[in-house]
Amino acid sequence: MDINKFLLLNDIAVTKNLTMTAERMGYSQSGVSHAIRKIEEETGIIFFTRTNHGVELTKIGNDLLPYIQMISKYYNVFNESIDSINGLHTGSLSIGTYPSIAAQWLPPMLQEYKNKYPNITISVKEGRMIDVEKWIMDGSIDFGFLSWNPDHPFKFITMSRDPLYIITSKDFVLPQAYHGIFPASIFEDYPFIYSESGMDRDDISLFLQKQKSKITKNFTCRDDYTIIKMVERNLGIALLADLVINCHNGNINKFPTYPSAFRTLGIGLLSERNLSLAAKTFIKIAKKIVQEITPDNIL
Known part of the structure; x- marks a missing residue:
């Protein structure tokens, strides 16, 4: 099971509130609900039941919680150690995008990013909206440039x-x-x-x-x-x-x-909290570049 799903289950077990977890982990609320459904379909286990005040772990969910906590804890420790050792000297980044954004926005973003962090390997996947959405949800890209849709089951950062x-x-x-x-x-x-x-x-x-x-x-x-x-x-x-x-x-x-x-164009991603340092840094540069090249259209 994807590590992000363990992190999500762990946070919901703490907050007992889907909205609060969405805010804490940078998901949309529908994204959290969608992720839980996928986890339960994948495992065949019901982890939570709804209550008047939020959600509670089922008996099976409670039995599995110590393992979820252990995996989440050591994953975070591992990532923090890797980022501390490598900084932005090594790593990789995968970005999804529409063709027009690839042509107009990405070249100056990539140029500035590669000038600062030449050892980060970057791959760019172009596709339709449905393709970029799928890549975000299945984790095959770190984030994607696309247009806003109220039905997106993931976090959206508005840009222009x-x-x-x-x-x-x-x-x-x-x-x-x-x-x-x-x-x-x-x-x-x-x-x-x-x-x-x-x-x-x-x-x-x-x-x-x-x-x-x-x-x-x-x-x-x-x-x-x-x-x-x-x-x-x-x-x-x-x-x-x-x-x-x-x-x-x-x-x-x-x-x-x-x-x-x-x-409305921006960046779609599963969770800001779980982004790599390389991805967070690229998004920061992307926001700056978009402000420079589309100053009249910034939202």
Whole structure:
């Protein structure tokens, strides 16, 4: 069983309160509930029962508690010793991310981090939102850059707001009555180049669903570069995130939408408390870099 699960069980046994444990260990409350379900499915053992005041260990849970405490104690002692010996001279770090964040944010972060800590090995995994979420939950990455979702079962550190824009060809003229803002109510009046769900597109799909516009799909594409090139040729309009648009030097116009559309970007992780020193240091640098490159969008 993953060591983080032992640490979680140990803390809940102390607090007898899921909300308190979530706050102490840097989880979301839903993340704690999700983790307990996974532990009980994995072991076939019910560790806690709910009470009017929180939770209590079951008899079996209480019998296993000394072993949980022992594992947790020596794991923490081991990590503290390793960090004390190595500092940031050795170690590894695994990061999950969307492609647009990988292109726009990660290079300056990696450059500063590697200049300071050249011996830390870093791997970067790119994928869709569902991929990054899965990697966070199964522990295959230390943390992931992604957009906020109220259903995330893990801790989310908010960093920046990324606007979504309607993009058109340079030949397109928006009626003056709209004052440079593209209303969602007129999306259906133009052929639309629709982004397939995934990668940087999940937030776009959610926004379009909320507007309930009867969009006429002219094309459906997976690749952002292809979408922008189609827009350049006046084959339709599209809705893309600003970070995505900035990855490509397209000959296009971009218009803010009404209602305003944006995604909230940040870092997802299972627990701040259990992060390695290498991961904590990278997140600190990441926050500083994002403030420098997106000063108008900081939340």
